[in-house]
Amino acid sequence: MKSVGEAALAMVQEVREQFKNNPKIMTWEQKPDYARCVDISTNASLKAMIPPAILVMATPLLVGYFFGVYALSGLLVGALVSGSQMAISASNTGGAWDNAKKYVEGGEYGGKGSDAHKAAVVGDTVGDPLKDTSGPSLNILIKLMAIISLVFARSFASKYTGGLFEQMVHA
Numbered sequence: 214m215k216s217v218g219e220a221a222l223a224m225v226q227e228v229r230e231q232f233k234n235n236p237k238i239m240t241w242e243q244k245p246d247y248a249r250c251v252d253i254s255t256n257a258s259l260k261a262m263i264p265p266a267i268l269v270m271a272t273p274l275l276v277g278y279f280f281g282v283y284a285l286s287g288l289l290v291g292a293l294v295s296g297s298q299m300a301i302s303a304s305n306t307g308g309a310w311d312n313a314k315k316y317v318e319g320g321e322y323g324g325k326g327s328d329a330h331k332a333a334v335v336g337d338t339v340g341d342p343l344k345d346t347s348g349p350s351l352n353i354l355i356k357l358m359a360i361i362s363l364v365f366a367r368s369f370a371s372k373y374t375g376g377l378f379e380q381m382v383h384a
Contacts, residue, residue, distance in 0.1 A: 216257065216261035217342050217346075219257065219261075220253065220254055220257035220258070220261070224250055224253050224254065227249055227253055228245070228250070231245050231246060231249075265354075269357050269358055270357065270361055272288065272358065273285060273289070273358050273361045273362045273365070274361065274365060276288050277362060277365060277366075277368075277369035278368075278369060281369065282366070282370055285362055285369060288358075289358060289359055289362060292354070292355055292358050293359075296352075296354060296355045297351075299348075299351055300348045300349070300351035300352060301348070303344065303347045303348035303351070304343070304344050304348035304349070306340065306343055307339075307340035307342070307343030307344025307345065307347075307348065308344050309340070310333075310336040310337050310340025310341075310343075311337050311340050311341065311344065313336060313337070314330075314334060314336065314337040316333075317330045317333040318330065
């Protein structure tokens, strides 16, 4: 969510800069540089995904190697339970904000142009990333942690199922 806001701010700054440097855009005499805006969005998306990707892939490996399969099992169960709850909550919250905006646009609370509509648009702006990206991406996070754990499961299992940490303690 934070990355979406930062990318949006960079996009707004780019659009302002284009309007400032090329006033013909406002009179439709010249087209804006759409490719620059797409580049900002794409680069921000890719850059913002690096730390979460490393965290999701490294956590099962570190827990499996250092604390063993029992601790890894607990990690996966915790990720499943908390991730499912967060995904459902994010998707429902985003959907509720979207529905609230549609409700106001339907004529309730003053309809379009009212203060309620302005507030509903702000809510929908926050809600759309929740329901469209944050909620569904948690499903991918849970599956990725489980798959990485399964791929490396044989290397986690050793004479001591507790992992390297327990082997050092028992040595």
